[in-house]
Amino acid sequence: MIQPFAFPTTVGFVDDNANFLANLSLQLDARLAFRFFNSAEHALDAVNNAAAFAPTTERFLARYHDRAEQSDDQEVIAMRIDAIRRQVNNARRFECTSVLVVDYDMPDMNGLELCRRIKHPALKKIVLTGKADEHLAVKGFNEGIIDRFIRKQDPGAFEALNQAIDEMKDAYLRHTQSTVVDALALSEYRFLSDPAFATKAREIFKQFDIVEHYVSVRPTGLLMLDGAATPFLFVVYAEDALRAAREIAIERDAPSEFFVELDERRSVPYFWESDGIFPIERESWRRYMHPSFVVQGQEMYSCALIERPQGLDLGTIFPYDDYLDQLDRGAQLAWGS
Incomplete structure (x- = not known):
């Protein structure tokens, strides 16, 4: 199906190895918005703050007042289609982090602990590690705190990572608008x-x-x-x-x-x-x-x-290309301070 709305989101990468991040930047899709962090604490702050820009079902629902029954136990909830479209006027919509790719072995906080402390339930987590210990993956999946596990040393690791990112970004959008999809299905x-x-x-x-x-x-x-x-x-x-x-x-x-x-x-x-x-x-x-x-x-x-349709207030939309340029000017690297 076609989702009711979709816009590019940002992927965060957390690894204390600067050389690995520099090499990784050459392997990613040129149209992917991403940020690098070499500090787990810094990444956690950035991701949890960015959750404020994430689309949530509550923003698209409202009480429906044009009805005969006014009793509270007969409350009717309406879907606000106009609110869905107005997301395009949010200049910070692309800052929403949909996927976080996390190294496991970091000095200030390991990857699983970082995933546990993420506030936004829809955000997808991929653990990318140099360790070959399968129990890390099992532990993360059993706790429901990670969505994928990829070993850095595996053949085709970068290809697997790019594919997983695409799949997780789509899964993020499906997660954030499942209620919207259900409401629109009969309309x-x-x-x-x-x-x-x-x-x-x-x-x-x-x-x-x-x-x-x-x-x-x-x-x-x-x-x-x-x-x-x-x-x-x-x-x-x-x-x-x-x-x-x-x-x-x-x-x-x-x-x-x-x-x-x-x-x-x-x-x-x-x-x-x-x-x-x-x-x-x-x-x-x-x-x-x-x-x-x-x-x-x-x-x-x-x-x-x-x-270029007439009749729509679209004069102040922030383009995705400008967001990518903005990330490039910042070197897409947010070093912990």
Whole structure:
């Protein structure tokens, strides 16, 4: 499936061996945001403080007040889609640490003890060690404090590490939004769980070098950004949403040409100036239409891809490329003091 939101996160590496860290930096993906620590205490402070920028389910939930029953024992909780999308305006979102790669044998604190003291439950931990003692891995897994164990001296250790980092970053995102996924599964955002839609979305991610995305409301779909924060809007109309748009257009006496465009799936609307519905100024409808394509999955989705869409407040977004440059200027190395 496509997660309701995804943005690049930071990977922390903790090892008291500076030469090893310098060599490791050459083996990592060039697009990976990472920080190095040669002090376990310094890493622990940085990671636990960065947890404040981590996405949590509570930020996307709110009491639903528009209901007849006002009793506290009938409390209704609503999902705030707008809050999910507003994460893109958080300039520090990339600072969130999703994975920590920890050496076991360090002078101030061993790797397992460091993992025990991490506050954020979703953060994934990989122990990377020169020791061949299997009981360390068993102990860490039994306590539930580590997610992977890799020996430095094993053939292909760097390849295994890069693969594990990718898997753990994905697992981190799944962990932090499992409740959101469940809440959206029966809504107009059910396309996220459709394999055919997921395949098409990943094609678009690859074609336009998309690095982050967020579910969008009015219109329903995905707001996507590349590394330079160029915005793209992936508009998605399921059949019921298309019918609803058509019914409102009928009520507003839309011209016949509009219905031809809609019914023949030539284009779909993005009404950014009229709260997502057909504008009262009926003759202006053409400026809101965008060429469409169909994704056939569990349902038929009429979609459009809009580069630099109007109507969204996206002027102050901090780009991922700038964050990588910022890390480079700081040498990506946070030495303990």
